[in-house]
Amino acid sequence: MNRLEKIESEQESETAPAPVIDSLAPIRDMVSACIQCGTCTGSCPNAFAMDLTPRQLWYNVIRGEKETIFHSKTFSLCSVCYYCTLRCPRGLPLTDAMSALKQIAAKENLAPYKKSVRFYKSFMESVRRHGRVREMEFMTLYFMVMKNPLLPFRFAPLGMKLMSKGKVSVELPSKGSGTLEAIFRKVEELENS
Amino acid sequence: MGELGAELVEIEDWTCCGASAAEATSYLLSLSLPACILAKAEKMDDTSQILVPCSACYLNLKKVEEISRNNIELLNKINTVLQEENLHLQGKMKVRHLLDILARDIGPAKIFANLKSPLTGLNIAPYYGCQCLRPYSVFDDPEEPRSMEPVIEAVGAKIHPWDMGGRCCGASHMTTKPDVALELVAAILKAAKGADAIVTVCPMCQMNLEAYQKKISGMSGEDLSMTILYLPQFLGLALGLSEQDLRMDLNLSITKAFRDKLNRTQISADIHR
Ligand code: SF4
Ligand code: SF4
Numbered sequence: 001m002n003r004l005e006k007i008e009s010e011q012e013s014e015t016a017p018a019p020v021i022d023s024l025a026p027i028r029d030m031v032s033a034c035i036q037c038g039t040c041t042g043s044c045p046n047a048f049a050m051d052l053t054p055r056q057l058w059y060n061v062i063r064g065e066k067e068t069i070f071h072s073k074t075f076s077l078c079s080v081c082y083y084c085t086l087r088c089p090r091g092l093p094l095t096d097a098m099s100a101l102k103q104i105a106a107k108e109n110l111a112p113y114k115k116s117v118r119f120y121k122s123f124m125e126s127v128r129r130h131g132r133v134r135e136m137e138f139m140t141l142y143f144m145v146m147k148n149p150l151l152p153f154r155f156a157p158l159g160m161k162l163m164s165k166g167k168v169s170v171e172l173p174s175k176g177s178g179t180l181e182a183i184f185r186k187v188e189e190l191e192n193s
Numbered sequence: 194m195g196e197l198g199a200e201l202v203e204i205e206d207w208t209c210c211g212a213s214a215a216e217a218t219s220y221l222l223s224l225s226l227p228a229c230i231l232a233k234a235e236k237m238d239d240t241s242q243i244l245v246p247c248s249a250c251y252l253n254l255k256k257v258e259e260i261s262r263n264n265i266e267l268l269n270k271i272n273t274v275l276q277e278e279n280l281h282l283q284g285k286m287k288v289r290h291l292l293d294i295l296a297r298d299i300g301p302a303k304i305f306a307n308l309k310s311p312l313t314g315l316n317i318a319p320y321y322g323c324q325c326l327r328p329y330s331v332f333d334d335p336e337e338p339r340s341m342e343p344v345i346e347a348v349g350a351k352i353h354p355w356d357m358g359g360r361c362c363g364a365s366h367m368t369t370k371p372d373v374a375l376e377l378v379a380a381i382l383k384a385a386k387g388a389d390a391i392v393t394v395c396p397m398c399q400m401n402l403e404a405y406q407k408k409i410s411g412m413s414g415e416d417l418s419m420t421i422l423y424l425p426q427f428l429g430l431a432l433g434l435s436e437q438d439l440r441m442d443l444n445l446s447i448t449k450a451f452r453d454k455l456n457r458t459q460i461s462a463d464i465h466r
Contacts, residue, residue, distance in 0.1 A: 046361075048376070049370075049372070049373045077370065077373060079363050079366050079377075080216070080323070080324070081360075082323055082327030085328050086327050086328060099217065102217045102218075103218060106219070115369055116217065119365075120214040121214075121218060124215060127211065127214075127215075131206075131208040180209075182277035183222075183225055183229065183277055183278060184222065186273070187225055190270065190273065190274065191221055
C-alpha cells in the first residue's frame with residue numbers, strides 16, 4: 001500500500017484511543033499553571049467559531065477530559081497567530097499546546113479532524129516526494145483522499161485564476177527536485193521509538 | 194533589493210520549510226525541514242544571514258535558530274535527522290525577515306535617496322499579519338506594529354490609520370475552514386476602507402487578502418475590493434521599476450481606482466521633475 005492510500009484508508013477512530021492519555025501529559029504540563037483568567041479567549045480571532053473557548057479547552061486538558069477535547073473543534077480552529085501566547089499572564093506556550101493537540105489528532109487519525117488532517121498530510125506528501133510542494137499534485141492528492149466529487153469545484157475559480165497567471169506550475173521546478181524521503185523516514189523512526 | 198544596494202544569493206537546492214502543515218502533523222518534522230535549509234545555508238561562503246520573504250517560513254526558520262542557541266538536546270535530535278542527508282546544523286545563521294532588513298538595515302533614508310517617482314497622495318494601510326511579529330518580537334511591537342510606516346512615508350505615501358495591522362488573515366484556514374477565514378479577512382478589508390491599498394509583508398497573507406474579495410463583498414453586501422501589494426512591489430513602484438519588473442500582472446487584486454490614482458501621481462511626478 002502506498003502512503004497516499006494509507007492517508008485515505010487509515011482507520012479513523014471516533015474516540016481517542018488509550019495512548020492519547022499519555023500523549024496528553026506533556027500538554028497538561030504546558031498549561032498546568034493556567035489561572036482561568038480568559039485572556040486567551042478574549043485574544044483569539046477564531047474564538048467566535050469555537051465550541052469550547054480556549055480557556056475551557058485548557059481546563060479540560062488539565063483535567064484530562066480527552067473525550068471532550070477530541071470531540072471539540074477548538075484546537076483545529078487555531079490559526080497560529082500567537083496572540084494568546086503573547087498575552088497569557090502566566091506566559092504559557094498556548095499556541096504550541098494547540099499544535100501539539102493537532103499533532104495527536106493527525107497521528108491518531110481522529111475522525112472529527114479528517115478534513116484538515118488530510119489537507120496537511122497531502123501537502124506534506126508532496127514535499128516528501130519532491131522536497132518542494134508541487135501545487136497541482138498536492139491539490140489532486142487532497143481531492144483524491146477527500147473523496148468528495150464537489151470539493152474541487154470550490155477551488156476551481158481560484159485555481160483557474162492562478163493557472164492563467166502562471167502561478168500554479170504543472171511541472172516541477174527544474175532545480176532542487178531532491179526528495180526528502182530520508183528525512184521523513186528518520187523523523188518517523190525517532191517519533192515512534 | 195539590487196536598487197537598494199543589497200546583494201542576495203539563492204540557497205543551493207532549497208527545500209520546503211513545511212509551511213503550516215508540518216507543525217500540524219509532527220513537531221520533530223516541523224523543526225527538521227527548516228533545519229535542512231539553515232544547514233545548507235551555513236555551507237555557503239560569505240553568508241551569515243538569511244533573508245526570508247514570507248512570515249510563515251520566517252517563523253519556522255526562526256524557531257530552529259532559537260533552538261540551536263538554547264536547546265542543545267533538541268538540536269542534537271534534529272542533527273540525528275539531518276545526518277540522513279549528510280547535513281549538520283551548527284546554528285551560525287541569523288534568520289531575518291524581509292521587513293526587518295528593509296526597515297532597519299536599508300532604512301528609510303536610503304530608500305528616499307533612491308526615490309524615482311514619489312507616491313504622494315496614496316493612502317496605504319500597512320498589514321503585518323502575525324508571524325513576523327509573534328512570538329519573537331525581533332524588530333517591532335507585537336501588538337501595535339509600526340515598523341513599516343517610515344518605509345512607506347519615505348516614498349511619499351500616507352499611512353491609513355487602523356488597528357488591524359497585526360490581525361490574523363486566517364492562514365491555511367482559507368482552505369480547511371473557509372467560513373472562518375473569510376470572516377477574518379472581511380474584518381480586515383472593512384477596516385481598510387478609505388485606503389488606496391493594503392501593503393503586506395508575506396505572500397500568504399497577500400493571497401488570503403486578495404483572492405476572495407468578490408466572495409467576501411457578496412457575503413457582506415458591500416464592495417470590499419481593495420488593491421493588495423507586497424511591500425517590495427510597492428517600494429519598487431517608487432524606485433522606478435516597471436510594473437512588468439514587479440510582476441504586477443500576477444497580482445489578483447489591483448483596482449481600477451488604484452491604477453488611475455497611480456497614473457496621476459506618476460504623471461504629476463514627471464511634470465515636477
Ligand atoms: S490566558 Fe493563560 S492563564 Fe489565562 S485562561 Fe488563558 S491559558 Fe489560562
Ligand atoms: S494562536 Fe491560536 S488559539 Fe491562540 S489566539 Fe491565535 S488562533 Fe487563537
